[in-house]
Amino acid sequence: MRVTTFTCLVLDFRFSFFRHSTENLKTRVGSLEALYLAKRGHHVRLYEYREDIRKTPQARGRSINLALSVRGRRALKDVGLEQHIVEQHGIPMRARKIHRLDGSTYDIPYDARTKQCILSVGRNYLNSALLKESENYENVEKFFNHKLVDTNLKKGTLQFYKTDTKETVEVQADLIIGADGAFSAVRKAMVKEPLFDYSQSYIEHGYMELCIPADDNGSFQMPANYLHIWPRGNFMMIALPNQDCSWTVTLFMPFSYFKSLDTEVRLIEFFEQYFPDSIPLIGRKKLLEDFFAGSPSPLVSIKCRPYHIGDKALIIGDAAHAVVPFYGQGMNAGFEDCTLLDRILQKYDDDVPRALEEYSRTRWVDTFAVSDLAVYNYIEMRDLVTRPSYRLRKALDDFIFWLLPDVWVPLYNSVTFSTMPYSQCVKNRQWQNKVLMSTFIVLGGLLTVVSTYALTR
Structure with a gap:
């Protein structure tokens, strides 16, 4: 040197x-x-x-x-x-844990093949x-x-x-x-x-930080090795585990939504409607205190x-x-x-x-x-993860990744679990989309031909 x-x-x-x-x-x-x-x-x-x-x-x-x-x-x-x-x-956070409106949950692993x-x-x-x-x-x-x-x-x-x-x-x-x-x-x-x-550029959504404390025994109130997500279409809430067994909870949504929650009654009604399972975890009193102690921050x-x-x-x-x-x-x-x-x-x-x-x-x-x-x-976290089409595509990506690990790397894996240049991650995804689209078109055409032949017979 x-x-x-x-x-x-x-x-x-x-x-x-x-x-x-x-x-x-x-x-x-x-x-x-x-x-x-x-x-x-x-x-x-x-x-x-x-x-x-x-x-x-x-x-x-x-x-x-x-x-x-x-x-x-x-x-x-x-x-x-x-x-x-x-x-x-x-x-370690090994998967997204998705919280439905009814309080039930399901997991979406980050890396089903190599468990990263x-x-x-x-x-x-x-x-x-x-x-x-x-x-x-x-x-x-x-x-x-x-x-x-x-x-x-x-x-x-x-x-x-x-x-x-x-x-x-x-x-x-x-x-x-x-x-x-x-x-x-x-x-x-x-x-x-x-x-x-x-x-x-600023997005129209802001964020506010809340907290789920440890339980009375000093332990986690939710399964620890997950990124917890409450996807609600146009907004969402997430929670990441802390070393003291608390959770950093972040609420993301349009500023207009934050502005509308201007009273304790409206805030509680909002959480009861969209995040009901989080209220006993955060605590009603702590939720009110933390929410009204701050203000939403912008994202640039x-x-x-x-x-x-x-x-x-x-x-x-x-x-x-x-x-x-x-x-x-x-x-x-x-x-x-x-x-x-x-x-x-x-x-x-x-x-x-x-x-x-x-x-x-x-x-x-x-x-x-x-x-x-x-x-x-x-968009994926707050909305797409709840759709069957998203889960089907992820299952397909994971299967091909398992079958051809040196050829087919899912977008999230390439971004998070590799040092592949970000721009190359995007190009890979675009190539994968074209491959799948071409495959579906060919399969669709074959199915049409077979169906037509069967009907004429």
């Missing part, structure tokens, strides 16, 4: 839009990238708007649990954390583990309570306001990496550059390109490609950014200009694809 002296500054800045959230949601991608670069021998300075998350009490925040899958696990393995996170903290699963992981714990690991590297410095107030990406300078001492400091870096979330200040500076494409998708400015600045994670959470790929895609950037730096022997150009030129195709997949999966 080429010996370099350049300083890489990794930003983890929280916009004031999220200021009242009790969890630091963006530290993980920046901290992971810091570990990758530190392993390559570079000096890294990590700047964060908030205080050190390891020194603040964990509290309920406006956030959705993390679903760790193969892409994220590969990144954690690269920095030596996969085994610890998986064995000591992750809760996704893992429910706590945000705070993962963030803390990444920060702790960085302490093993002398070439990583961390600066908390630093709010970004000004940028000059072409010169590689940033100005921070220190929220604890009320001072302003200016820093210089050979490379600035912005991992500062969906409302990225680094990306905001990039938007001003010529030929930078940027689009932002962001697409942009290129991801770099010369050899001075780069954006990764949500700063480059925020996605809605319905495929569980937001964190995994961000972690994959770090993995792919590391592979490209290795390929070019740490020639930064060439590495950034290739990363920016190639990565956007897959991040655009996963953004579209995430929106589609919301």
Whole structure:
């Protein structure tokens, strides 16, 4: 590897839009990238708007649990954390457990053939583990309570306001990496550059976080190794297991629905109609308290390109490609950014200009694809999973996958349980659709011929 002296500054800045959230949601991608670069021998300075998350009490925040899958696990393995996170903290979720209106349930396995699963992981714990690991590297410095107030990406300078001492400091870096979330200040500076494409869209649905506590014995109130889903057509509710045997429950639905539930009576009537089995699990009193203590949060998708400015600045994670959470790929895609950037730096022997150009030129195709997949999966989770046609197609996919595992990989398996590029996952699905459609047309034609022949006889 080429010996370099350049300083890489990794930003983890929280916009004031999220200021009242009790969890630091963006530290993980920046901290992971810091570990990758530190392993390559570079000096890294990590700047964060908030205080050190390891020194603040964990509290309920406006956030959705993390679903760790193969892409994220590969990144954690690269920095030596996969085994610890998986064995000591992750809760396996092997299937979707679908809750019908009458309270009965049925399972839809994620991987009926090889029994792979996704893992429910706590945000705070993962963030803390990444920060702790960085302490093993002398070439990583961390600066908390630093709010970004000004940028000059072409010169590689940033100005921070220190929220604890009320001072302003200016820093210089050979490379600035912005991992500062969906409302990225680094990306905001990039938007001003010529030929930078940027689009932002909100879906009409918001989300609100609720909670199912552990039972009186400190155990789970529902079967633990599942992602529980209450699909209701135009809206849904999901629940992911936590390490303390509670459940993070997230209600997704149009903002107009949230607005209509403006009294305790209307809220209880709504849950009695659509989620009756959840009321005794959450508790009527807790449901009322949690619902009216907060407000629904928006869900944004962001697409942009290129991801770099010369050899001075780069954006990764949500700063480059925020996605809605319905495929569980937001964190995994961000972690994959770090993995792919590391592979490209290795390929070019740490020639930064060439590495950034290739990363920016190639990565956007897959991040655009996963953004579209995430929106589609919301429709699947809230509506399609209840339809016989969906279950028939899944059974057919699983059977062909079992029969021809090297030829036919179902869409969900390719996205979640492989490192196949997201865009290739989409192309595979399109090819599979054409194959099935052609097969059905041929079979239909044969059936028609046979039927006609039988009738004429």
